[in-house]
Amino acid sequence: MKKHVAFTITGKRLIVALGLVAAAPFVVSLSGLVSIAASSGHFAPVGWFLHWTMQNAVARQSLGISVPNDIDLADPALVQRAAGHFATGCAGCHGAPGVPQSPVVLSMTPAPPRLEGKVEEWADRELFWIVQHGIKYSGMPSWPTQEREDEVWAQVAFLRALPGMSAETYADLALGAKRGREPMEAGGETLASLDGIFQEALTDCARCHGRDGLGRGEGKAEGAFPVIAGQPETYLAATLEAFSKGFRHSGFMQPPAKRYSDETLARLANWYAEQPLPTPADGGRSETVAANDVRPDGIPPQVLPVGARGTNSLVAAAAAGGMPQQEEAVLELGRLIALSGLPARKIPACESCHGAEGREKNEHYPYLSGQPAWYLETHLELWKDHGITRGGTRFSHLMTPIAVHMTEEQIEAVSAWYAAQPLGR
Amino acid sequence: MPARRPHRVTMWPVGKFDAVLSALEGPARVVLPTLLGLAVAGCSQEQSIFANAGTEAAQVAELFFVMLVGAVVIWIVVMAMSVYATRANATVFSDKAGTRLIVFGAAFPTIVLAALLVWGLMLMPKLRRPADGPTIAVSGERFWWRIAYDVEGEPGVVKSLPAGGVESANELWLPVGKRSEILIGSPDVIHSFWVPAIAGKMDAMPGRVNRLVVEPTREGVYNGVCAEFCGDAHAQMGFRVVAVSEADYAAFVAAQAEPAAVTSGRGADLFLANGCAACHTVRGTEADGAVGPDLTHLASRRTLGAGLLEMSEENIAEFIRATEHVKPGVEMPSFGVLPQEEIDEIAAWLGALK
Numbered sequence: 001m002k003k004h005v006a007f008t009i010t011g012k013r014l015i016v017a018l019g020l021v022a023a024a025p026f027v028v029s030l031s032g033l034v035s036i037a038a039s040s041g042h043f044a045p046v047g048w049f050l051h052w053t054m055q056n057a058v059a060r061q062s063l064g065i066s067v068p069n070d071i072d073l074a075d076p077a078l079v080q081r082a083a084g085h086f087a088t089g090c091a092g093c094h095g096a097p098g099v100p101q102s103p104v105v106l107s108m109t110p111a112p113p114r115l116e117g118k119v120e121e122w123a124d125r126e127l128f129w130i131v132q133h134g135i136k137y138s139g140m141p142s143w144p145t146q147e148r149e150d151e152v153w154a155q156v157a158f159l160r161a162l163p164g165m166s167a168e169t170y171a172d173l174a175l176g177a178k179r180g181r182e183p184m185e186a187g188g189e190t191l192a193s194l195d196g197i198f199q200e201a202l203t204d205c206a207r208c209h210g211r212d213g214l215g216r217g218e219g220k221a222e223g224a225f226p227v228i229a230g231q232p233e234t235y236l237a238a239t240l241e242a243f244s245k246g247f248r249h250s251g252f253m254q255p256p257a258k259r260y261s262d263e264t265l266a267r268l269a270n271w272y273a274e275q276p277l278p279t280p281a282d283g284g285r286s287e288t289v290a291a292n293d294v295r296p297d298g299i300p301p302q303v304l305p306v307g308a309r310g311t312n313s314l315v316a317a318a319a320a321g322g323m324p325q326q327e328e329a330v331l332e333l334g335r336l337i338a339l340s341g342l343p344a345r346k347i348p349a350c351e352s353c354h355g356a357e358g359r360e361k362n363e364h365y366p367y368l369s370g371q372p373a374w375y376l377e378t379h380l381e382l383w384k385d386h387g388i389t390r391g392g393t394r395f396s397h398l399m400t401p402i403a404v405h406m407t408e409e410q411i412e413a414v415s416a417w418y419a420a421q422p423l424g425r
Numbered sequence: 426m427p428a429r430r431p432h433r434v435t436m437w438p439v440g441k442f443d444a445v446l447s448a449l450e451g452p453a454r455v456v457l458p459t460l461l462g463l464a465v466a467g468c469s470q471e472q473s474i475f476a477n478a479g480t481e482a483a484q485v486a487e488l489f490f491v492m493l494v495g496a497v498v499i500w501i502v503v504m505a506m507s508v509y510a511t512r513a514n515a516t517v518f519s520d521k522a523g524t525r526l527i528v529f530g531a532a533f534p535t536i537v538l539a540a541l542l543v544w545g546l547m548l549m550p551k552l553r554r555p556a557d558g559p560t561i562a563v564s565g566e567r568f569w570w571r572i573a574y575d576v577e578g579e580p581g582v583v584k585s586l587p588a589g590g591v592e593s594a595n596e597l598w599l600p601v602g603k604r605s606e607i608l609i610g611s612p613d614v615i616h617s618f619w620v621p622a623i624a625g626k627m628d629a630m631p632g633r634v635n636r637l638v639v640e641p642t643r644e645g646v647y648n649g650v651c652a653e654f655c656g657d658a659h660a661q662m663g664f665r666v667v668a669v670s671e672a673d674y675a676a677f678v679a680a681q682a683e684p685a686a687v688t689s690g691r692g693a694d695l696f697l698a699n700g701c702a703a704c705h706t707v708r709g710t711e712a713d714g715a716v717g718p719d720l721t722h723l724a725s726r727r728t729l730g731a732g733l734l735e736m737s738e739e740n741i742a743e744f745i746r747a748t749e750h751v752k753p754g755v756e757m758p759s760f761g762v763l764p765q766e767e768i769d770e771i772a773a774w775l776g777a778l779k
């Protein structure tokens with residue numbers, strides 16, 4: 001015989017029921033019986049569900065990301081650039097070639113996986129998303145800044161190179177191998193005045209920048225790092241301070257700058273400021289533009305053939321910021337911008353501050369000559385980007401209105417020209 | 426640091442209503458002067474077409490008054506006719522009278538407007554007469570005016586300014602009684618050159634050069650403005666026009682052609698050290714930047730920041746320290762990172778560049 005239970009849903013009962021449902025989690029939580037122990041691991045179905053949620057989120061939320069045109073993930077320079085950060089930022093949990101994972105990290109729930117076998121499971125865009133944003137509740141941190149996608153792409157390039165990387169290669173790339181660890185003997189360099197922490201900090205810097213400040217990376221990886229040797233000490237100290245305090249954003253540089261005291265940073269600035277450049281800076285007047293090189297309209301003849309200099313093409317070229325086609329024309333445009341600027345486009349001459357004379361007057365201005373083109377380009381683009389603030393020394397905001405007025409072609413040209421100049425001129 | 430308040434240039438004829446004000450009582454004391462003030466504010470000032478000091482502005486004013494008086498007369502006649510038709514003699518029209526009214530209603534405006542058109546067209550050739558005075562290049566730039574005196578030859582297309590000439594900014598001197606030719610261009614966006622008391626408007630177009638002939642008829646100092654929205658600081662893109670005798674004009678241009686009065690000292694050193702020279706020129710020093718205004722004779726100008734502040738050492742310092750605060754949208758970055766003492770040194774030097 002069936003029993004019928006008569007139950008009428010009234011508004012009042014509905015509210016009470018919803019209230020109970022809402023209160024239930026708090027009761028469970030308050031009871032203190034929820035298992036949060038890492039030691040127990042996840043209940044298998046729960047573990048699967050959480051992992052599945054994560055995979056779906058990464059796959060879906062990275063849909064809008066694609067590898068930028070100017071990024072080649074197979075570029076050895078990118079691998080080299082991110083290797084040092086991998087050693088201090090990633091290897092501690094994930095291990096690395098020749099570096100086992102500590103039992104400590106293996107006792108995490110979830111335990112961080114070794115990445116050699118994992119990176120192939122993810123698309124480039126997904127790796128980028130994970131490195132950029134991190135994963136909540138898993139212990140995976142986000143990139144220290146959200147403003148440096150260029151660095152995240154370098155890290156992705158490194159991850160792509162990770163499977164099959166030998167322990168020796170890794171040690172060389174990330175730890176500086178011998179060159180970074182040992183003081184150089186030639187040149188009378190001594191460590192007599194160096195104490196422990198400074199020595200350690202210098203070794204840390206040298207993993208990427210070398211003890212000589214010229215930057216590591218040879219052959220195809222050459223120019224992976226900006227050159228810091230012989231930069232003005234004031235500039236280096238202010239820049240390290242900006243990294244340390246977070247005014248200047250970089251996932252690579254903020255962590256090491258934060259590791260050391262202000263005093264140590266000051267000594268590092270002093271060390272690198274005193275490192276000699278391979279070719280002595282000439283110290284004389286910077287190159288000047290010959291009068292006949294620049295036409296009254298401010299466009300160098302190489303950029304636009306004389307025959308095509310009718311009013312219409314001239315205006316179009318000016319509106320587009322010039323349209324250099326060949327490498328010579330690109331360098332010529334870069335030279336013009338560096339030495340004379342493009343006043344009609346509100347771009348002053350770079351050399352007025354960054355040339356030898358400008359640097360002499362204000363120690364906050366770095367030299368640009370001989371810096372890798374990617375470095376100059378990346379930072380001009382950062383200044384140009386309205387969405388982010390590219391900090392640095394207290395003078396760094398002066399670059400914003402300049403970069404904003406530059407077209408991408410002009411940025412490329414001036415970076416290429418500086419890269420082709422003798423180091424530290 | 427106590428905030429300094431830059432003294433702004435006043436354009437309101439505050440003192441002139443005092444006499445009227447004291448004769449009033451009650452609410453009228455507030456309401457009447459306000460309405461009166463709003464109605465006529467500036468009519469006799471340096472930015473008014475009614476207090477004109479140039480042939481073109483005079484013609485426009487004349488055209489305006491004729492049209493105003495004519496419109497008032499026509500309005501009164503029409504109103505009188507409608508009162509007559511609806512009140513004084515409210516009878517039914519005959520068909521014949523109605524037809525006449527329609528014909529008249531079509532013919533009268535046609536005749537009046539045609540006459541205005543003919544008169545307006547007749548005024549134009551006078552405005553386009555060839556110049557017999559100096560040629561001056563004016564480039565509207567976000568958000569100031571580049572000016573080069575006594576330029577020669579065809580203007581450059583890209584820079585909108587001819588090569589040569591004596592460069593200055595934000596203060597345009599003109600000889601009275603001469604028709605000066607103003608070549609107007611722009612390197613960035615469209616601006617419009619307008620000196621209500623003398624002439625204008627004329628657009629400053631990127632990539633082309635417009636020509637405007639102006640003929641001041643009375644000595645004095647007048648206001649010019651940018652009359653085409655060009656960005657954040659559009660409303661702070663003013664300039665002064667100084668109309669003087671031919672002899673004074675020649676003397677002025679000769680003085681402007683000279684190098685700076687003071688070319689060394691701590692202020693000058695700091696100016697060069699901090700990168701100001703990348704954008705500004707001070708002739709006689711290493712500073713040869715061409716991005717911003719030429720500062721060789723900055724202190725000789727009446728205003729600072731394109732008509733924004735009175736020229737004074739204090740205001741120069743404030744403009745350097747808090748540029749983006751004083752003039753929001755300005756292209757020059759603030760130099761508040763410099764110690765106040767250094768800013769004051771630079772300002773003192775610039776303030777001495779008469």
